[in-house]
């Protein structure tokens with residue numbers, strides 16, 4: 001069976017990591033040391049941002065960004081179609097998530113429809129590395145209404161729309177470096193911003209809100225990234241092609257070579273993609289399930305949906321409402337296998353299987 005995802009490192013990457021790990025152990029500095037700093041510097045180059053803060057997860061990256069932008073007490077617009085973590089981090093930062101309807105990418109109309117008097121920020125989630133084609137109109141809307149844009153770029157390392165990279169599109173962005181991400185440190189997160197004060201606050205929150213004199217002056221936590229984790233991230237950023245470049249090329253091959261009248265492969269040729277997810281869209285749920293069974297019978301395990309349960313169905317959040325775009329997307333999309341080491345033969349077999357799928361006669 002071809003799995004949906006596999007965590008894979010090359011022999012050269014493993015060797016480089018073991019050398020770096022030994023150096024970390026010898027140094028005696030296991031956290032907030034030179035590897036964290038180097039990862040931050042390299043990711044600043046990857047994203048074209050001034051300041052990067054490495055933290056313990058994508059969820060804490062979001063919480064810290066919300067706190068650093070002083071959004072406690074505010075309403076924050078969050079798409080209904082996103083990971084539980086986007087809303088969880090909003091709540092943990094003391095803000096209120098207000099949902100806007102959203103399929104794969106955000107629209108200005110849906111944001112406008114959801115805005116409340118207390119709204120101070122809008123979260124754009126680049127699902128699977130896809131940046132909204134309405135970025136310019138959303139940015140204009142946010143400027144007019146004095147709203148901050150915060151990127152949940154958990155999936156979007158190396159993604160860009162035209163020449164504008166994820167991580168630079170708002171006041172701050174939160175990336176995840178969880179085990180399945182294109183750039184991974186096992187667990188971890190990276191906050192990007194071009195604003196010095198926001199970056200300084202993020203660093204303060206990351207280390208228990210502690211001042212050099214030992215006084216804890218804001219409500220931070222133990223949100224640091226271990227040096228051993230940072231070393232793993234550096235190994236991937238210094239390999240060419242990077243996992244993100246490999247992912248982009250694999251996604252482009254899916255987009256160029258899947259030719260089926262009932263399957264859409266979202267891919268904008270002028271964009272760059274992280275290659276985190278190979279999302280395809282079907283006309284309805286029955287056909288999605290039929291294609292899933294067809295792939296499985298050919299030895300291919302497609303991934304679950306990016307999110308099978310939009311936020312208004314997540315019991316822990318208690319957020320209710322009617323979000324038809326999010327519900328339809330959850331029911332009708334599928335993720336094809338994708339990881340940087342997917343071989344040309346494997347991808348050929350997947351594409352061939354998709355292209356020869358016979359659409360059921362009724363739905």
Ligand SMILES: Cc1ncc(COP(=O)(O)O)c(C=O)c1O
Nearest residue numbers: 057058059083085154176177178
């Ligand atoms: C959109 C989004 N935001 C945030 C997160 C949380 O990241 P982490 O698992 O690193 O906390 C995820 C996790 O995949 C995600 O998909």
